[in-house]
Amino acid sequence: MENKKIQIFDTTLRDGEQVPGCKLNTKEKVKIAKKLEDLGVDIIEAGFPTSSPGDYQSVEQISKSVSNSIVCALSRAVEKDIELAGNALKNAKRPRIHTGIGTSNCHIRYKFNSTPEKIIEIANLSVKFAKRFVEDVEFYAEDAGRTENEFLAKVCENVIKSGATVINIPDTTGYCLPQEYGEKIRFLKENVKNIHKITLSTHCHNDLGLATANSLFGIINGAQQVECTINGIGERAGNTSLEEIVMIIKQNPHLNLFTNINTKLISSISCLVSDCTGMKVQANKAIVGVNAFSHSSGIHQDGVIKNRETYEIINPEDVGINESSIILTARSGRAALAYRYKKLGYSLNKRSLDLVYSIFLNHADKKKEITDQELKIILNKANLNSKLLHSSRRIINVV
The missing domain is CATH 3.20.20.70 (Aldolase class I)
Structure with missing residues (x-):
């Protein structure tokens, strides 16, 4: 037809x-x-x-x-x-x-x-x-x-x-x-x-x-x-x-x-x-709201990181948005945390990620969203960032 x-x-x-x-x-x-x-x-x-x-x-x-x-x-x-x-x-x-x-x-x-x-x-x-x-x-x-x-x-x-x-x-x-x-x-x-x-x-x-x-x-x-x-x-x-x-x-x-x-x-x-x-677009507005391609649930984040189509039926690029957003909140999981650190230039192994994640949850329980700057503060608290703050694509290991 x-x-x-x-x-x-x-x-x-x-x-x-x-x-x-x-x-x-x-x-x-x-x-x-x-x-x-x-x-x-x-x-x-x-x-x-x-x-x-x-x-x-x-x-x-x-x-x-x-x-x-x-x-x-x-x-x-x-x-x-x-x-x-x-x-x-x-x-x-x-x-x-x-x-x-x-x-x-x-x-x-x-x-x-x-x-x-x-x-x-x-x-x-x-x-x-x-x-x-x-x-x-x-x-x-x-x-x-x-x-x-x-x-x-x-x-x-x-x-x-x-x-x-x-x-x-x-x-x-x-x-x-x-x-x-x-x-x-x-x-x-x-x-x-x-x-x-x-x-x-x-x-x-x-x-x-x-x-x-x-x-x-x-x-x-x-x-x-x-x-x-x-x-x-x-x-x-x-x-x-x-x-x-x-x-x-x-x-x-x-x-x-x-x-x-x-x-x-x-x-x-x-x-x-x-x-x-002067008419603001509501955050959850379909297609054009700021949350339309944002994910904060750990289950959803893990799926999207593995394959965007698990939780997105529209490619954000099709409507002029560069990429989906992984928003870090108390509902986020390890996969999302590792993903955001990788975006900042840090690759954490499993033991390092476990340590950082526990500190992250304490921060996330007190805030609506964790920013990139706060992610660096969390690394400092985990004593993993003393000489690596300006490094790129480094693997951080717990000794």
Whole structure:
């Protein structure tokens, strides 16, 4: 079976920036956009031009700075929004307008005080108006996760007739379970006339910690695009994490999927986004957290030292990290201690290692982590280091 390409739509600069306290200026946005293009992102959602003059300027400048990736601007299903988005994108080599409206009963009733028929009418008009500015128009059915499938299919069929080239099926509130979301995508693939003519996209939020799982089930069931952010940042609990969905695809060839992402650049762009936004990456974050390739348990350390694949399914070099980290704690064993001493230039025989290890445990019980400097202090306490502190690759013997 031929592998299917999944397009990566990055919305770090739009949905990702909606995190409270996470404000990017135009210079920072352009810098990140260029790195996203280097990363291999297919579509960069540059901002929401009608939201502020600064966002309009950012979309305008990114449009001038990016050559290969599609540059996308968000709008509501409002002519003024759409026109501003089109104007901001006028210098983009590959522009896309992303417009849409809520389709769930909750949104129709409480947000718009409207009717299903009126929502379809607005959806059609917004897509047709956007087509005046760009050929590539993406329609989002906001809160599609809670929209009845039959009505959602009707909306999709209508906007396809109106000229939509991409349809986004957002799980806006992170409500869906993976199987439910996957079935929703499959239902649309099987029941919407001319669905094969457009790209079907996932856009999942992480309110229940299921954003990546839902996106995965979406593409397994026929979606061809994933909307995601670097480090999974975004509204409330965040969005699908780009690094997670990309590495799931890379590490599971049986899915018969691929992306254009240069995964070796993942770590560096994760750090860039974290620095620019001020949003620290949690230590245990998959792929990009500082603990993602760190080992402190003696059993795990011993296995990794013998063969990395015993406890790592991803080669750290594949995401731009030089090597795994062996962290020395009270849970570390002799193998890890010997490994770290060897890194410092000391090879200990078994008797020396036993002696040093007993001293090491006394230190480790009082600290969260033992540093290289402390390892040298431990050697001094064991009386093994008096003339060897500056030696390299020496074998230390107990006499």
